[in-house]
Amino acid sequence: xxxxxxxxxxxxxxxxxxxxxxxxxxxxxxxxxxxxxxxxxxxxxxxxxxxxxxxxxxxxxxxxxxxxxxxxxxxxxxxxxxxxxxxxxxxxxxxxxxxxxxxxxxxxxxxxxxxxxxxxxxxxxxxxxxxxxxxxxxxxxxxxxxxxxxxxxxxxxxxxxxxxxxxxxxxxxxxxxxxxxxxxxxxxxxxxxxxxxxxxxxxxxxxxxxxxxxxxxxxxxxxxxxxxxxxxxxxxxxxxxxxxxxxxxxxxxxxxxxxxxxxxxxxxxxxxxxxxxxxxxxxxxxxxxxxxxxxxxxxxxxxxxxxxxxxxxxxxxxxxxxxxxxxxxxxxxxxxxxxxxxxxxxxxxxxxxxxxxxxxxxxxxxxxxxxxxxxxxxxxxxxxxxxxxxxxxxxxxxxxxxxxxxxxxxxxxxxxxxxxxxxxxxxxxxxxxxxxxxxxxxxxxxxxxxxxxxxxxxxxxxxxxxxxxxxxxxxxxxxxxxxxxxxxxxxxxxxxxxxx
Amino acid sequence: xxxxxxxxxxxxxxxxxxxxxxxxxxxxxxxxxxxxxxxxxxxxxxxxxxxxxxxxxxxxxxxxxxxxxxxxxxxxxxxxxxxxxxxxxxxxxxxxxxxxxxxxxxxxxxxxxxxxxxxxxxxxxxxxxxxxxxxxxxxxxxxxxxxxxxxxxxxxxxxxxxxxxxxxxxxxxxxxxxxxxxxxxxxxxxxxxxxxxxxxxxxxxxxxxxxxxxxxxxxxxxxxxxxxxxxxxxxxxxxxxxxxxxxxxxxxxxxxxxxxxxxxxxxxxxxxxxxxxxxxxxxxxxxxxxxxxxxxxxxxxxxxxxxxxxxxxxxxxxxxxxxxxxxxxxxxxxxxxxxxxxxxxxxxxxxxxxxxxxxxxxxxxxxxxx
Numbered sequence: 062x063x064x065x066x067x068x069x070x071x072x073x074x075x076x077x078x079x080x081x082x083x084x085x086x087x088x089x090x091x092x093x094x095x096x097x098x099x100x101x102x103x104x105x106x107x108x109x110x111x112x113x114x115x116x117x118x119x120x121x122x123x124x125x126x127x128x129x130x131x132x133x134x135x136x137x138x139x140x141x142x143x144x145x146x147x148x149x150x151x152x153x154x155x156x157x158x159x160x161x162x163x164x165x166x167x168x169x170x171x172x173x174x175x176x177x178x179x180x181x182x183x184x185x186x187x188x189x190x191x192x193x194x195x196x197x198x199x200x201x202x203x204x205x206x207x208x209x210x211x212x213x214x215x216x217x218x219x220x221x222x223x224x225x226x227x228x229x230x231x232x233x234x235x236x237x238x239x240x241x242x243x244x245x246x247x248x249x250x251x252x253x254x255x256x257x258x259x260x261x262x263x264x265x266x267x268x269x270x271x272x273x274x275x276x277x278x279x280x281x282x283x284x285x286x287x288x289x290x291x292x293x294x295x296x297x298x299x300x301x302x303x304x305x306x307x308x309x310x311x312x313x314x315x316x317x318x319x320x321x322x323x324x325x326x327x328x329x330x331x332x333x334x335x336x337x338x339x340x341x342x343x344x345x346x347x348x349x350x351x352x353x354x355x356x357x358x359x360x361x362x363x364x365x366x367x368x369x370x371x372x373x374x375x376x377x378x379x380x381x382x383x384x385x386x387x388x389x390x391x392x393x394x395x396x397x398x399x400x401x402x403x404x405x406x407x408x409x410x411x412x413x414x415x416x417x418x419x420x421x422x423x424x425x426x427x428x429x430x431x432x433x434x435x436x437x438x439x440x441x442x443x444x445x446x447x448x449x450x451x452x453x454x455x456x457x458x459x460x461x462x463x464x465x466x467x468x469x470x471x472x473x474x475x476x477x478x479x480x481x482x483x484x485x486x487x488x489x490x491x492x493x494x495x496x497x498x499x500x501x502x503x504x505x506x507x508x509x510x511x512x513x514x515x516x517x518x519x520x521x522x523x524x525x526x527x528x529x530x531x532x533x534x535x536x537x538x539x540x541x542x543x544x545x546x547x548x549x550x551x552x553x554x555x556x557x558x559x560x561x
Numbered sequence: 562x563x564x565x566x567x568x569x570x571x572x573x574x575x576x577x578x579x580x581x582x583x584x585x586x587x588x589x590x591x592x593x594x595x596x597x598x599x600x601x602x603x604x605x606x607x608x609x610x611x612x613x614x615x616x617x618x619x620x621x622x623x624x625x626x627x628x629x630x631x632x633x634x635x636x637x638x639x640x641x642x643x644x645x646x647x648x649x650x651x652x653x654x655x656x657x658x659x660x661x662x663x664x665x666x667x668x669x670x671x672x673x674x675x676x677x678x679x680x681x682x683x684x685x686x687x688x689x690x691x692x693x694x695x696x697x698x699x700x701x702x703x704x705x706x707x708x709x710x711x712x713x714x715x716x717x718x719x720x721x722x723x724x725x726x727x728x729x730x731x732x733x734x735x736x737x738x739x740x741x742x743x744x745x746x747x748x749x750x751x752x753x754x755x756x757x758x759x760x761x762x763x764x765x766x767x768x769x770x771x772x773x774x775x776x777x778x779x780x781x782x783x784x785x786x787x788x789x790x791x792x793x794x795x796x797x798x799x800x801x802x803x804x805x806x807x808x809x810x811x812x813x814x815x816x817x818x819x820x821x822x823x824x825x826x827x828x829x830x831x832x833x834x835x836x837x838x839x840x841x842x843x844x845x846x847x848x849x850x851x852x853x854x855x856x857x858x859x860x861x862x863x864x865x866x867x868x869x870x871x872x873x874x875x876x877x878x879x880x881x882x883x884x885x886x887x888x889x890x891x892x893x894x895x896x897x898x899x900x901x902x903x904x905x906x907x908x909x910x911x912x913x914x915x916x917x918x919x920x921x922x923x924x925x926x927x928x929x930x931x
Contacts (some may be wrong), residue, residue: 451644455639456639456712467654471654
């Protein structure tokens with residue numbers, strides 16, 4: 062209960078932080094030495110730096126983060142495409158922007174730098190030329206960039222896929238070009254790509270992942286194309302294959318709006334809750350996140366425990382070279398950050414194999430848990446007197462049976478508290494799997510944040526969910542632990558044949 | 562046929578040779594007690610029979626079957642040999658009843674009721690029937706060891722090995738465990754016991770093995786070993802001999818220092834003060850007698866060595882004094898000297914006995930017992 066109370070207090074403090082007065086900015090001149098937010102190494106920063114070279118640039122990954130930082134006056138402005146800001150205003154985000162265009166930035170698709178990618182790129186360029194000629198681009202512009210959500214209808218075309226299925230990546234955080242409606246990616250670039258596929262006889266699958274992950278997946282050939290309204294920049298062109306521009310963005314500086322919304326705090330809060338949970342059935346996303354997190358946790362719990370146990374049993378065979386290998390591997394695994402291990406498995410071990418990312422996550426967390434289980438078994442068995450093993454041997458039990466019947470039950474009792482802790486750590490550590498394109502609970506919060514521009518509610522909701530899950534896990538483990546404690550058995554179960 | 566036969570058993574730990582070739586056989590119904598100083602290899606010997614230590618060389622036959630042969634089913638052979646450990650080694654997560662029943666039910670396929678019935682009978686004979694559902698942690702050391710013995714007996718072993726079964730016990734609990742072992746001895750169970758309880762060994766053993774230097778140094782019946790040990794180390798061990806050594810190189814030697822050393826030696830082994838005083842007296846009188854008798858007034862080259870061997874078991878000391886110089890028998894009858902001059906020797910003759918004297922290559926050798 063205390064935990065929840067702390068959370069509520071924390072929330073209140075965060076909310077109250079929104080109201081700090083900012084200094085007035087009326088022109089680009091005022092931004093000369095200002096703190097300016099932007100995406101890391103993006104085209105808009107590049108454009109802004111030409112006009113405002115002396116400003117201090119602050120890197121933030123999501124539009125929602127930029128908005129949040131601006132509102133809390135951590136930055137004075139942020140630079141982004143005009144179309145994005147228009148969309149923000151349409152969605153009711155309380156910001157304004159300076160009318161000056163800081164520079165034109167073309168955006169487009171990128172394709173894999175291989176034969177297939179070259180071919181697709183050529184087809185796309187041909188298709189874009191055609192769209193420009195027949196007015197398709199103008200129509201899409203009108204629909205996605207100059208209309209509100211109600212008019213932006215999109216359903217995926219029925220695609221024959223006669224020329225194969227394209228694997229396409231996106232971070233789905235570039236509204237209105239690519240964004241999630243519920244769990245469905247939609248937007249200007251999605252519809253354009255859909256039409257492209259229909260024309261050229263492809264089908265496509267969209268994978269939602271982090272921007273950086275997407276770029277690595279492109280390089281390793283896991284993806285054929287990326288649609289994310291990616292800014293065409295000279296240095297990017299060296300490593301990426303861009304199609305011709307689909308849109309020419311205007312770079313603008315976004316500042317806090319003077320407008321007073323006129324809504325009461327209560328109404329505003331209501332709106333925020335609705336945006337985070339109810340609109341577009343976002344609660345379903347939370348549930349799918351919980352499902353992913355639990356799938357990884359429980360699969361890893363089962364496989365990791367079995368693996369750790371199996372490795373320990375192998376270790377007990379006392380085959381010198383094998384044990385040397387086991388010791389080295391364990392030491393290596395203990396010396397690597399979980400994040401690094403996850404990336405290592407995703408990009409290197411399974412780099413050229415097409416397996417679901419969630420499978421890679423389960424593999425990594427199983428291995429990590431198995432290391433803990435191995436270490437616990439080893440130190441636990443060492444702490445039980447060697448004498449009991451010898452006593453069992455001299456009664457005529459084999460080495461293995463002596464371990465399973467007499468030592469293991471005692472070891473389990475000793476190591477159970479640390480095992481429970483390891484499971485809890487496992488549950489919490491799964492929060493990093495977003496980096497390899499698994500949409501777990503934490504990643505879901507990111508995605509929702511990217512749509513609602515509200516960081517607090519999703520984070521608080523997942524905090525509560527994590528607390529709840531870890532509490533449930535503890536209860537579950539406690540219940541199991543009782544079975545391992547001989548002192549809790551009933552007397553009748555111990556003495557079956559004898560009546561005293 | 563012997564129930565256990567051992568040929569040329571050797572075992573080393575690194576550079577340390579613990580067993581250096583042991584040949585021995587045990588007949589059915591024999592009760593072998595192994596004694597010896599600490600580190601003499603007696604426990605290792607027992608553990609080799611159980612194959613808890615793998616011998617470096619040699620063969621061990623149990624009931625005609627070689628257990629040191631490759632591919633032998635050692636688990637099966639161990640079922641017919643019980644072992645009782647110094648530290649009891651009860652399974653701490655199981656009740657007394659489970660400790661007793663698990664091996665016969667799992668390994669001999671004995672039905673649970675039958676096993677429990679047998680366990681209750683055994684527990685009754687050792688007086689612990691009321692503790693059947695207790696956990697080992699709540700029992701005293703003596704109780705745990707009695708249960709450990711019962712656990713071994715549940716498998717109907719042909720041989721029972723005891724590895725210092727009372728060494729980890731409080732002195733007040735030694736008796737209860739020895740009582741159980743005496744009871745087993747009466748039943749003609751074949752037993753090999755490593756112990757420091759000499760009185761118990763004397764009482765139950767049919768044969769005593771004395772281990773020293775990694776071999777069976779001396780063996781025989783309890784009478785032979787305890788009352789008439791033949792070899793030097795056996796005697797030293799049985800009589801629990803302690804040694805005192807002192808050397809003198811000048812006429813004006815530090816008498817007080819020597820007396821103090823004798824005092825400390827006596828205190829260490831709990832000698833009575835009257836006996837200590839006599840030890841000091843014997844030394845002092847003999848030394849002055851020899852200094853006066855063996856050397857001229859101005860002789861500088863003095864050398865007297867005193868060795869006292871105290872046998873703790875019988876409470877007697879043996880003196881051996883080596884004195885380099887002119888031949889002089891301090892106890893020889895002499896008319897020249899007056900009674901007063903020789904008062905020291907008179908005292909010596911009164912308290913000590915078994916005098917011996919010899920003179921060889923310039924050294925007086927005097928021996929007597931106190």
